[in-house]
Amino acid sequence: MAGIQLTTLGRTELTRTDGGSILSVLAQPKRLALLVYLVVEGSDRLVRRDSVATVFWPDSDQSDARANLRKSLYYLKQSLGPDVLVTRGDEEVGIDPALLECDVVILLSGGPVEAEGPFLDGFHFTGASVEWEDWLGAVRERVRSHAPAQEAGEPADGVVPQRHEEGDGSAGDPVEGTGPMRPFRHFVPTLVVLVLAGFAWLGLRDEADRPTRYDRVRLGSGAQFLTVVQRHYALPPDGSGILFRDSVDRRQGTWWKGQGEIGPTYVDGLDDIFGPVFSPDGRWIAFSRDGGLWKQPLEGAPPVLLVDSISDDFNPGIAWLAEAGILYEDRDHGLRLLDEELGTIRLLATAEEVGEVFHVRALPSGEGVVVTGCDGWCESATPRLSYVDLERDTVVALRSDVWMAWPMSDGRLVMVDSRGAVFASAFDPSDATLGAPVPLLEGVRVAPFPDVTVGADGSLLYIAGGRDRFRERIVWVDRDGRRKTEISLWPDSSRVGALSLSPDDDRLALEVITDESGQQIWLQELPDGALAPLTEGPARARRPVWSPDASSLAFVTQVLGADDQWDSWVSTLPTDASTTTRRTLLRHDEIIMEVAMTADWSVAVVRTGDAAKGEGDVVFTRLAGPAVWQGVLDSGANEYGLALSPDGRWLAHVSEVSGRPEVYVRPFPGPGPRVQVSREGAVAPRWAHSGNELFFRTLNPEDPDGDTRFMVVAEVTTADGFRVESTASLFGTAGYERGPRVPLYEVTADDQAFVMVTSVAFWDWIDGDVVYSRSWYWSDGVQAKLHGS
Structure with a gap:
């Protein structure tokens, strides 16, 4: 089998x-x-x-x-x-x-x-x-x-033949479309679903006799699924379908996807809307458009303009309070209540009290409102959850790092944080207190806000994902391409810009790029020790190189000056983290982008200028005494990817002198002819520690800027000048990160394995997939979590 x-x-x-x-x-x-x-x-x-x-x-x-x-x-x-x-x-x-x-x-x-x-x-x-x-x-x-x-x-x-029991949820079972949007229903009622109950990667497992069910739902061909579900999606109070604004079959607009319907139905009169939300009886939709607050009945009547000046369309912060009241954010970012029966508009909370409104919902009792807001632009601020008591006219801060909150009829709040984790807490409006959080779901896409909404009936809609679409991992790969070890320990939002393996293979220096700290050097204790930053900002730290005894690292420091021009130099730091004060090792008149050292640290070779712009040179200096820079490469072409042989006599590098990147070797410091090692495009040369082999990665001629094709080894001799004896492909390198100019891999001390970087899907869902769970909150699995059973 x-x-x-x-x-x-x-x-x-x-x-x-x-x-x-x-x-x-x-x-x-x-x-x-x-x-x-x-x-x-x-x-x-x-x-x-x-x-x-x-x-x-x-x-x-x-x-x-x-x-x-x-x-x-x-x-x-x-x-x-x-x-x-x-x-x-x-x-x-x-x-x-x-x-x-x-x-x-x-x-x-x-x-x-x-x-x-x-x-x-x-x-x-x-x-x-x-x-x-x-x-x-x-x-x-x-x-x-x-x-x-x-x-x-x-x-x-x-x-x-296979027999279906009634209601088994199989893909071919017709499910009658019902609910407030049924006048728009006309498709054959079939729904393709993927039952995902019990899968640990969704963060949920069935804990009762009846599973909590998740359906992967198709909303239509070509849908882009605009980020931030709260701005573009709405769930009716009976959970009968999904209202969403998107482009389907190249037609931009608002669409209705009913339960069991194979495709969405276009809804007239709801083009260019933001923040749609159903009324409690499901007969109306409130939304923002053209800077105003509108509502429209679902039975064909035209929309009604309620308020002609509200906050930004893109983030309107709209909700219903009973049948006649609508909550919204005004131009000054205050939270207001429009009472249509009384014809009044009431200021409930100012921006100073709750922040600029991101999301708002009323308690089922109507006695208060939970609102999330940010101090300033939400993309760069931490949101906070507040409670507005409408009877006492008070505002109480409840919790930080909550993007959205949905009150449920059992007195709990369902919330989502900046990690995309959904949880619930009991809420007592009499004293505005929250109970302990109970985790319910993980894996909501955050791009940059959580893409999730919960309906009044407890139905759940979200886009699967994580904080980032991809994250990078370090892998050990042998000469046959087999992966031996894998680590992924740094923040999910980070990327690796360069790496350097210590002489005895027990530590890895990484140039880690994060949104929070920029480019800094981190140290990883191998095989499974702690990962910790060695340098700290605001100055960048790039391109680490180990000293012979592994007691220190040399790296490029880069600082943006007051004139918006970059300055850079070569710094060193001890690797025992005894200090974070960088010691300047070398300076040059031009910006330094890359540094290579001889094995004994007696000579430094640097690349200056930006090779991507066709700038800069490759120069060297001896470290004993004042720096006296001498030229090494002067072809006039882009040259980068510097690698000195273990004996310091040969310099491997990439040159685009032929019109495409190729690997060359020349005597160091010269003079002497250069020898072309690769023939069909290659980057990233690295020497074996024996000095008898040179590794590099070949390019794909059809996609030279994409993934490299193979890891190649060239057997070389250097006794009587440099000569390539043979070359052989070791393994395919598609899927391994290549780095822009510096080789993004290392060779282990025994020359039998490579340390490489690979990107992997954080969650393997693509745009165009959403996950829906009808009456999710009341399912046995969720209720078991809430009641500790």
Whole structure:
């Protein structure tokens, strides 16, 4: 039996033999479609990559399409394992049927299968091409011809019938569209869902007899899913569907997606709205447009302008208070209540009291309002939650780092913080106190605000994700490309700009780039010790280099001056963290971008100027005595990626003198001829500690700015001048970060492994997927958490 099972008839599943779902593929519709295509077309023969690229990226030029295919195949390998995909060079690809078994392939080859319905029933992915739809239709026709219907109620030949219990939630079950938007309903009532209950990656597991259910919902072809759900999405009080503003089928507007409806319905009269919210009876929608507060009935009457001047459309902070009252933020960022019955507008709280309003909701009792706000622009401030008591006319601060809060009828508040974590606390309005927080859900996308909303009935809608779409990891890779060790310990919002391995392989110096501290040097104790910053801002610290005894690091310090011009020099710091005061080692008249040292730290080589702009030179100086700079490279072309041989006699570097990046070696400090090592484009030279090998990464001619292709080793001799004896590719490097100018990898002391950087999906959901859970708050799983059972 194959180790992976792909089910496509009636339901779509991808599981391992242990029963675990491969969510990183299932949650990516286009990636799943690519896998299905390769399984059907490439199980008995290999398929040309150009043919595959034409189906999935027909509007891209050939190089872009092939680059997209390479990246997609890389991620499939990461999810399925390295051997499931079979390739022949760079031209053909297929699937090993011994490792992945698919029901439709068995059916088409004449074997018996258990089928619950048609091939990829209801399946769709954003941006699906005509070529894909044609292929899908052709396969469905082949499936029908191999499994013809017999008599009504009888199974087709070779197909074992499956029985659905009423209400089992399968994809083919019709669900009647109901609720306040039913006049707009006209689509066939089917809804493609993915039940995700019990999966730890969602932060929830079923703790009762009835699971908490999560459905992945398609809102329409081409939808962009504008960030910040509160600005563009609304849930009716009965949980009957989703109202959202987006572009569907290239038509911008407001749409209604009812329960069970296969596609959304365009809603007339609600173009260019922000912050829509349903009235408690579900008959009206309030929203902002053109700087005013409006409401519109759902039965066809025109909108009504209520207030002609409110706060920024993009963040209106609107909510209903009973049937006649609407809360909104005015131009001065005060929270106001419009009472239509009395014809009055009342100021409830000022910006000084609650901040500039981000989100507001009324308690079900109507006695008060919970509001979140920021002191200034919310993208750069921490939000806080406050309670406005309408009877006492008081404002009480409740909690910081709460972006949104939704009062529930049981007296609790459901809240979400800046990490995308959803939690609940009991709330007593009589004394404005919050109980202990109870975690309910993690994994809400924050971009830059949490993309989640909770309806009055407890339904949940959110976009899956995290604080960042990707985060980087450090991996140890042997010479055959096998990963040995992996660490991911720094903040999720950070990136790695450079790295340097200590001489005895026990510590790793990282140039870590974060929004909070900029570019600083961090030290990682290996293999699994603490990661801690060595330098601190505001000055940048870049391009670390270890001293021979590992007692200190040299690095480039960069400071932005008062004239907005950068100044830089080479600094050192002890690695025992005994001080954070940097000692200046070298200065140059030009900005220093990169530094390399001989093994004994007697000579420093630096690159000055910005190679990306065609500026700068490569110069060197001896460290004993005052700096006397001498030129090394003067070709006039961009040159970077400096690497000195262990004996200090040879300088490897990248030069664009030929019009594309290539690796060269020349005597150091010279004179002597340079020798070209690479032939088809390459970057990132690194010497083996033995001095007998030079590593580098080759470029893809079709996408020279994208992922590199291979890690290559050149066997060299240096006794009688520099000579390349042979070169060989070690492993593919697609998916490993390359760095802009400096080699973003290191070689271990025994020359048998590499320390590399890879980006991985923080959550493997793409734009176009949202998660919906009807009556989520009242489900057994959530209630069990709230009551500690």
